[in-house]
Amino acid sequence: MIKKTPERTLANFLIFYFIELAYDDLSIDSDTVESRECAELAVGAFPEASLAAFVNNYFDKENLEIASGMVEESKENFIEMVRESTWLHEKTKEAAVNKLEKLKKIVGYPDQFKEQGLLDKTFENLNLLSSDSYYKIIRKVEKVRMELVIDFLGVDTEFNPLAIYLDANAQYLPHKNLLTLLVPFLDDPLFDSTYPKYVKIAVTGNTISHEMGHGFDTEGRTRDENGDVKDWWAKEDLVEYDKRLDGKVTLDEMIADGLGVETAWRAFKKLDLAKEQKIVGFGEDYSIEKLYFRVAALDYCTVRSISNLEYQLTAPHPTDSFRVNGVFSNMKAFAETFNCPVGSPMNPKKKSLMSRKGKCSNPLLVLVIFLVIFIIAILTVVIVIRSKDRLTVPGSREALNVVTSTLKPPPATRNQNTSRPQIIITSKPRNVCETPECITLAHQLHNWQDKSVDPCVDFYKRACGKYQEHTITEGTRNNKKMVIVRNLIRDFLLNKTVSTSKSENAMKVLFEKCEMLKEQYVFEENGKSVLNELVEDLKSIGPWPLLEDKWDESKFDLNEMLINLAKSGKMQFGLFQIMTPLAPLLEIGPLYYREPPHDYFTKIISHILKANKIKRDKKHPYEMGRPEVKFSELKQQVPSVDFEKILENLINPARRNILKDKIKDRRVGYQHSLFFDKKDNLEHIIKSTPKRVMANFLIFNYLENTIHALSIDERAVKLRECDRVVIGFLPRASLRVFVRNYFDRENIPMVSELIENIKESFIEMIQESNWAHEKTKRAAILKVQKMKKMVGYPEEFEPPGALDKMLKTLHLEKSDSYYVMMKKIERFRTEQKMEYVALETELDPAEMILDVNANYNIERNLLKILIPFLDEPLFDSTFPKYVKTASTGFTLAHEIGHGFDIFGMERDENGRKRDWWTSEDSKEYKGRMKCLVDQYDEYDDPDFGRNLNGSQTIGEMMADRLGSATSWRAFKKLDLSNEPKIIGFENYDIEKLYFHIHALNFCAPRDTSPLVEAMEWIHPTDSFRVNGVFSNMKEFGEAFKCPIGSPMNPNRKCELF
Structure with a gap:
């Protein structure tokens, strides 16, 4: 290709490629600059310095020594397990033991990090100046980092410039027979020097043993104690191994999981539990054996996320659920600890017992059972999601958030119990x-x-x-709680249980339609049909010059178009809008967002005031509000607009005669210049604007406010957070779900008091x-x-079925497009808003409750x-x-x-x-x-x-x-x-x-x-x-x-x- 390509073309290609790579660093795109995570960039550019800052300011170095000791203990227990095998030949055993004994370790960071002045020496050629542009800084950093990589490749050193030292992770490198425990993994809440030994073993010990287990998975078993490719197995053992393990995608991780829990359990059983401290809330009546499994499971607690089946089938790790249920159900010790009946889900008759009797004694062979169970689980998922429903997959590791803050003991019996957990305290009161x-x-x-x-x-x-x-969220704990509420609603939406509730079904129909649009085929089909639906709606609003070759100006009726917009549920009409800002009152006013960009002018004014040392007027803008006027005065100012008819058509037709009189005294206006300016008022604008221009304006305004619902922008559709959509557009239904499933109603009278x-x-x-x-x-x-x-x-929400009754006029069908659903919801919410103004309901339907x-x-x-x-x-x-x-x-x-x-x-x-x-x-x-x-x-x-x-x-x-x-x-x-x-x-x-x-x-x-x-x-x-x-x-x-x-x-x- 190089030989055949003209030099001019090659030169252009290389330059254009460089520009493509460096474009973001030029900082000429405002969206890119505003979304830039500067702290993450600094960590990525200087991982070694970031690690040093973390260790020196936030880390308890005592953890390193404890974790190092745990590695040695895990090695001993692993070696013990290998030696007790009754099927491995001595040759294989000795080689496996030798590999474990020769296992190298990095606990926290390489020894070189301890050298005084190492980091300053490493970056002595990097000279960043405050006068440098962002672009120039990035170029300098990239040059130095590339030099570090070249040095690393040419020298036998553990100082790896490509390593991500601030990952909360542990890993095993088979080509070096090296176990690495990174510093964040050895920090609270995952690890702490004050934790009881059984907690350390259940979490950290389990993970250490898991990573050691990778030395004996399908990749690790091909390498010796030095990490070199070598066949060190006895021939009979290797044949048996290959016969039972067929190299499925998740098998390596399942082998490591099985070996890890077996080794960690061995270490746990050697503890003198009489000397171990209890966890607060888990008294004498709760066994440490049970608590051990509870703590170990915390490693895999995660928020339900949304992914497709293709991803799960190619993911190297099993699902988090399987890594708890699948692993523990194969442990005889688990069933004995919790007294699980034989044949129950967590104590199946067929399991890969870690006994020493016969050839099923060693987990390297018997963990093939894991594969069978996992395949069954995947097939079950296929059945569940064959209609394009989505699947939960492992998310970020959500481990111990300080053991004392997250554990809750189970009910006294195995019967399902949704009430508050009871804490048993048997020590002195x-x-x-x-x-x-x-x-x-x-x-x-x-x-x-x-x-x-x-x-x-x-x-x-x-x-x-x-x-x-x-914390990993911005802001206060309120912000974190908002994330939790979203996660709980999403968890409900992902459940496939059938419901008889109209509001619950409406939520799920909207959520599923929103998620389905992210599938390429569904997105493309929507693009073909939704524009036809849009055109029909535009025709129903009024004649649009762009759709008619011979547009007849005489047929244009401003009020007819405005009323048709009202019938569709619109309260924003381009010329004005109808609002309920703070109270159940209908206010007719201008479109505030069409005023000059607030942030832009605010920044300019702020700079001008500061530069000239001018203090702001202490008077708040609220004090400068315009005086209120009667609705009749507003009508007189704009006789061309039939506000009465427009407001009537916002009401549910079935309730119009009941409500229209109730809202008459609840209409207000203010002396906005849009209506009361002597020259450039709305009436003058309407009279002086050609009808063709006015018709186009109204339609384009409708399109501007509808474009998001059409879902024809693929990027916007992919980024759409469907749980947010449901909570935002169906807030009352979402409230019902949260209260029924996750809330303690006992709190309400207490707060009222x-x-x-x-x-x-x-x-x-x-x-x-x-x-x-x-x-x-x-x-x-x-x-x-x-x-x-x-x-x-409000009290009106309390009676059973009250919220479902409120949604009786909202009919979302699975066959509806997302656009049609959003239209129906908008009309429904407008009708509900008019009920609110008429004082028929206490809560504004648009309020984010x-x-x-x-x-x-x-x-x-x-x-x-x-x-x-x-x-x-x-x-x-x-x-x-x-x-x-x-x-x-x-x-x-x-x-x-x-x-x-x-x-x-x-x-x-x-x-x-x-x-x-x-x-x-x-x-x-x-x-x-x-x-x-x-x-x-x-x-x-x-x-x-x-x-x-x-x-x-x-x-x-x-x-x-x-x-x-x-x-x-x-x-x-x-x-x-x-x-x-x-x-x-x-x-x-x-x-x-x-x-x-x-x-x-x-x-x-x-x-x-x-x-x-x-x-x-x-x-x-x-x-x-x-x-x-x-x-x-x-x-x-x-x-x-x-x-x-x-x-x-x-x-x-x-x-x-």
């Missing part, structure tokens, strides 16, 4: 909460804190300094104010007393607590009262506080705008607000420095300040004499613990957002929401005995009431 939820809380309190930090200097870092070592306690403390705070006048106090107290609440969901959130509706004086927020780990019925008050109680008080923030103070007990403050009190209160604004402006944030904008965040800061004061009051009223302690904090001051628990709400990884974005946030930074809030509480300084004038006990403190 102690007043400590040992439920699984309290164990998780104890894990967070212990492991997220950084004890090296002085609480009087930086309490956020003290309470949350190690949070990032225990907690709200009343918090309201009582809030009222006391107002009453005890030494500056507010009686008139102001009475009005404020009345507002709290009249504040409504929705805990979890599966968010992990609580919120306050300013226009309804309504406090809403959503279901996921009422669930573990944020709340649990078994938590002590002081935990509920410090965590959930604060959030409730925070939301109530929004009724008295810069916006809430303008509205009365009914949510109406009314000034109920005396003039003196209003002035005093706003002066106290300024204290918080100044405090935030001057706050030295660890991520953003002294660059934050207190005017932007004042609403949230006020709610935080009021919430912290109120929840502390509620806490101090508790009778703590009988409240259980948290594990590990039995002798810790309860007031100090209160602040630690409170701070957990805001623990989050370091924020890497650009400063210009941070300046636009309405919430303060997480650091300030702990340090800023607590430093304003004299109670914090007293609890931790912080010196006056220290960062957490400043002389000046901000108070509101």
Whole structure:
């Protein structure tokens, strides 16, 4: 090819190829730059330096010595197993033993890493300058790394520049007879020096033995103790081996699994269990043998994921389910430990017993049974998914999240039991909460804190300094809970159980259609048919000039097209939109997203203000809102649009006569320039625009808002997260599934009672104010007393079948295209929204009721607590009262506080705008607000420095300040004499613990957002929401005995009431 290709062509090809490889590094594509994971790039470019940083800052080196000892113990047990074989010939045994004895190991990192100055010497030729462009930096790094690879290939060294040293993994290299245990694999939660020995063996010991087992799988058995290809088996043994093992795709991993569990079990049985510590929550009545298997199984606990059969049939590893059930069901010890009846799924009559009787004694031969079982499992899956359903496959390894925080003991019997696990404590009674939820809380309190930090200097870092070592999600634990909720809904959607519930079936039909579109054949067929469906819909809206050669202008009717759009469920009409922003009211207004790009102009303005040292106007945009106008005035301004007819056609036709009068008094407008500008108003635009242009505009607007549902962009379809689609478009149905299957309803009345306690403390705070006048106090107290609440969901959702009844007008058929389904859902949601406006239902159908959130509706004086927020780990019925008050109680008080923030103070007990403050009190209160604004402006944030904008965040800061004061009051009223302690904090001051628990709400990884974005946030930074809030509480300084004038006990403190 080189000889035949012209030199000019070759030169062009090589240059173009280089440009293709280097294009992303040029950083000229904004999408590429914005999606770039800079931390991952740094780790990938400098894995050795990253490892050193991890080891020096986050790793317990004591683990290395312990793990090294475990490798030797595993070798001894493996050798013992080989020698006890009754079928292997002596020649084979001795060679196998020799291979194990000569097995090399790297525990954590090669010895060269310990050399002082090694990394500096390795990269001495790399000179990166701050003035270098990103492109130039990458070129320099690539050059040095290539030189390292060449050096590695030419020198016998274990310093491998291609190794991924920060993988949480262990591996066996057959060509070197080398076992490598990487540092992250030897770190919490997978391994810790404090774990009992049986935990270390069940997890790490099992994996070490598994990797050793690869030395005897179909690849490993062909190499000797030096890693060289050599036939070291006795001929008879080799024949027997080949006869029984046929080299199927997953066989090597199954052999390693079988050898691993056998070897680890041998090590476990040698332990003196009388000296071993128990795991919290697993008392004397729970055997360590059972616990051993529970711990070992944690290695393969994973979230159900979606993959196709082709992938599973070619994957080298068996499924996670098989790696537990398949392996343990072949262990006689498992069945004996759990007393499983012979013939039960986990104790089949035919199994590969690891006895020493006859030729079935050695796992190298008998593990062929695994293959048979696995093939049966795959065939079963084929039957299940033959209609293009998808299969679960192994995901990322989700091992121990600190054993104490994840294990739950089984019910007392083997009968299915979905109630809360009962913890049996047989030791001396102690007043400590040992439920699984309290164990998780104890894990967070212990492991997220950084004890090296002085609480009087930086309490956020003290309470949350190690949070990032225990999470893989961005943001707080609320974000993690949102991921968990999604995973649970996805798990339900993947189940193939038949349901009689209309809402459940609607969810599954939508999910399956969404997933099926990712199949190439289905995607292509959809592309052929969906455009025809679209064209028919466009014709039903009105005559479109692009579809008609002889378009007749006289047939154009603006209101007819707008009404037809309304009939399709649209509430966005291009010219205007209909909204229900905060309350069950219909607001007609402009399309906000057609205004200039907000982020772009915000960034420019922010830079201009900062460069010229101009401070922002302290007045919040909310205060500059336009005055409300009557609906009749709006109609007079735009007589060309029949708003009455449009609104009527948004209602379900079967309920139109009932609802249309109920919504008449719930229509509002505002003095937007779109309607009231003297020159460029909507009426003028309609009159001056040619009808042909107007018709095209309306149709193109429809297309713009429909394009995503057509599913003709293959990349967008492949990236579509179908569980998100279901939760987003069928939120009420998703809520029903979550509540029925995963939620403890006992939490709802507890939180409802907690709200009343918090309201009582809030009222006391107002009453005890030494500056507010009686008139102001009475009005404020009345507002709290009249504040409504929705805990979890409206009462109308409670009766059996209520949610299914709400979906009676939504009919999704399996034969529908995804586009048709989305059309039906949009129309259904619009009808439901009109029910909401007519006050026939309490909850906005568009509200994301599966968010992990609580919120306050300013226009309804309504406090809403959503279901996921009422669930573990944020709340649990078994938590002590002081935990509920410090965590959930604060959030409730925070939301109530929004009724008295810069916006809430303008509205009365009914949510109406009314000034109920005396003039003196209003002035005093706003002066106290300024204290918080100044405090935030001057706050030295660890991520953003002294660059934050207190005017932007004042609403949230006020709610935080009021919430912290109120929840502390509620806490101090508790009778703590009988409240259980948290594990590990039995002798810790309860007031100090209160602040630690409170701070957990805001623990989050370091924020890497650009400063210009941070300046636009309405919430303060997480650091300030702990340090800023607590430093304003004299109670914090007293609890931790912080010196006056220290960062957490400043002389000046901000108070509101």
